[in-house]
Amino acid sequence: MDTSNFVRIVEVGARDGLQNEKTLLPPDVKIALIDRLSSTGLKTIEATSFVSARWVPQLADAEEVFRNIRKVPGVSYPVLVPNEQGYRAARAAGAEEVSVFTAASEAFNRANINATIADSLVRFQPVLDSAKADGVKVRGYVSTVLGCPYQGDVPVADVVSVAKRLHEMGCYEISLGDTIGVGTPAKARAMLHAVSQEVPMHAISVHFHDTYGQALANILACLEEGVRVVDSAVSGTGGCPYAKGATGNVASEDVVYMLHGMGMQTGVNLDLLVATGAWLAAQLNKPTASRVTKARTASA
Amino acid sequence: MDTSNFVRIVEVGARDGLQNEKTLLPPDVKIALIDRLSSTGLKTIEATSFVSARWVPQLADAEEVFRNIRKVPGVSYPVLVPNEQGYRAARAAGAEEVSVFTAASEAFNRANINATIADSLVRFQPVLDSAKADGVKVRGYVSTVLGCPYQGDVPVADVVSVAKRLHEMGCYEISLGDTIGVGTPAKARAMLHAVSQEVPMHAISVHFHDTYGQALANILACLEEGVRVVDSAVSGTGGCPYAKGATGNVASEDVVYMLHGMGMQTGVNLDLLVATGAWLAAQLNKPTASRVTKARTASA
Numbered sequence: 001m002d003t004s005n006f007v008r009i010v011e012v013g014a015r016d017g018l019q020n021e022k023t024l025l026p027p028d029v030k031i032a033l034i035d036r037l038s039s040t041g042l043k044t045i046e047a048t049s050f051v052s053a054r055w056v057p058q059l060a061d062a063e064e065v066f067r068n069i070r071k072v073p074g075v076s077y078p079v080l081v082p083n084e085q086g087y088r089a090a091r092a093a094g095a096e097e098v099s100v101f102t103a104a105s106e107a108f109n110r111a112n113i114n115a116t117i118a119d120s121l122v123r124f125q126p127v128l129d130s131a132k133a134d135g136v137k138v139r140g141y142v143s144t145v146l147g148c149p150y151q152g153d154v155p156v157a158d159v160v161s162v163a164k165r166l167h168e169m170g171c172y173e174i175s176l177g178d179t180i181g182v183g184t185p186a187k188a189r190a191m192l193h194a195v196s197q198e199v200p201m202h203a204i205s206v207h208f209h210d211t212y213g214q215a216l217a218n219i220l221a222c223l224e225e226g227v228r229v230v231d232s233a234v235s236g237t238g239g240c241p242y243a244k245g246a247t248g249n250v251a252s253e254d255v256v257y258m259l260h261g262m263g264m265q266t267g268v269n270l271d272l273l274v275a276t277g278a279w280l281a282a283q284l285n286k287p288t289a290s291r292v293t294k295a296r297t298a299s300a
Numbered sequence: 301m302d303t304s305n306f307v308r309i310v311e312v313g314a315r316d317g318l319q320n321e322k323t324l325l326p327p328d329v330k331i332a333l334i335d336r337l338s339s340t341g342l343k344t345i346e347a348t349s350f351v352s353a354r355w356v357p358q359l360a361d362a363e364e365v366f367r368n369i370r371k372v373p374g375v376s377y378p379v380l381v382p383n384e385q386g387y388r389a390a391r392a393a394g395a396e397e398v399s400v401f402t403a404a405s406e407a408f409n410r411a412n413i414n415a416t417i418a419d420s421l422v423r424f425q426p427v428l429d430s431a432k433a434d435g436v437k438v439r440g441y442v443s444t445v446l447g448c449p450y451q452g453d454v455p456v457a458d459v460v461s462v463a464k465r466l467h468e469m470g471c472y473e474i475s476l477g478d479t480i481g482v483g484t485p486a487k488a489r490a491m492l493h494a495v496s497q498e499v500p501m502h503a504i505s506v507h508f509h510d511t512y513g514q515a516l517a518n519i520l521a522c523l524e525e526g527v528r529v530v531d532s533a534v535s536g537t538g539g540c541p542y543a544k545g546a547t548g549n550v551a552s553e554d555v556v557y558m559l560h561g562m563g564m565q566t567g568v569n570l571d572l573l574v575a576t577g578a579w580l581a582a583q584l585n586k587p588t589a590s591r592v593t594k595a596r597t598a599s600a
Contacts, residue, residue, distance in 0.1 A: 181595070184561025185520050213554035213591035214561070217516040220485050245598040247591045254513035261484025261514070291513035291547045295481070298545040 006265045010231045011037055015046040017237030017249050019056050023284045027061040034069040040272040049080035050090040066093040078139050087127045100124045101141035104159040105148035121165055128170045140171030146183030149242040156194045164198040173203050175231055180242055181211025185221035192225050205229035208250050211240050215250035235277035236289025251290030253277050306565045310531045315346040317537030317549050319356050323584045327361040334369045340572040349380035350390040366393040378439050387427045400424045401441035404459040405448035428470045440471030446483030449542040456494045464498040473503050475531055480542055481511025485521035492522050505529035508550050511540045515550035535577035536589025551590030553577050
């Protein structure tokens, strides 16, 4: 168990957040967003996704965005790649860290990519092989770890098995995602505990969506269990494709506020993060989903 | 430490929630709200406040509302009373349980009622004496337990001393309120632990506002510490008079969702609670602040 005081925030707003926003932002706004995030002290900022523009129109400008963001030394800018083709495009644009993703739910994989989990992992092997040869770090996302829109419950053993396999295949960090946000603290903690028996705790991140308002409580339970990496999105961008109008990613501002209040360190300047969140909400023309940013920008 | 599985929810939406809403609801809507809440399985429903209409216009109809709600056997309907006059009005309307309130912050008391904490407690003595003589249960609210809009930090020792005094004076339950919602889990837990050294845990409730998004995480930490009574407001009504536009009480739906997900019991039917929250949000003509209700009523 990691009892250190430092929690690394993996900021996923520019990718996981924006890809579920219906307002399309022009590339220069995304570049400004990432550059602003770079100045907050964040150490990992997911920048974009090299997927087919047909699937994710919001991120069709991946190359332009990635080429033009300011790369701050010491900060990682992973990009999501669905396959070898995406990996090559990401590398051509200069990416030095990538992410791959699969679900822990068989039904979810079947519905989304018409493949079993085992088959989807096989498809990543070339990406992981190339990445290893290129000295590129790979982050592995496991989705639907606490529930699936198709099959409902997801056995913890399935989550453990996928996480273990991704780690064995070479992912340096496994992000455990409650994609539909249905999880509650005791289940989150038990799931994390089970995964940590097969993947070292320092190689695990937790990724919660606030669809049912449980994200921060789940994060607290997982911190108590020993996790020290947390995914979140500035301004709580994103949503849930399975419940339109619902809340998206947990807001980075609210996570950082909690951590700092508990005496933990993140290296993040909360004032700059709040300013960035308020600015992003204005760009998206919607109220911020961060309650910290709402409170800080409210009139007294 | 209470390790039981049952958590009693004290529903405060009709009083603490509505008194901070700017949309004034007519008495028949408030009566309908409380009657709906009575059918959800809740055991304690704060109904209204017998305070001066000049201070709280939203609750000027206290007598009419209280006389006309359906009193379900086994359910308590406490009403807030600021003084002996309020107590007499509440009793005349048929109240069998009342609440009194004071702050843990000297600066807050001075600003709001121009009295020291010690003096404000003395003012309650006649209410508690009358209640004792009348066989009326009294709940004691302590506000600003984790921060004050005037003095900032509030010493834990001050919270303990006020809570202990109210309990000694005859309050059967002490509700510890983070009025401005600034608290974080470790501080909430430490504060609760300190109070529980002087007031039995079974006589303590926690009352969190979600101004900074911390409410559910704080509740989780306090459950771990042993508390088994939680105040919340359906649909997360209310707001923060010190940060206009900010989030109000933690939503009862989100609390119940978490508790049930953790295998705890509340006796509350979540479906009926969500329906009531959605209905109340429509009456207030604002989006619900409950993310559970938002997700449940979102389109797929």
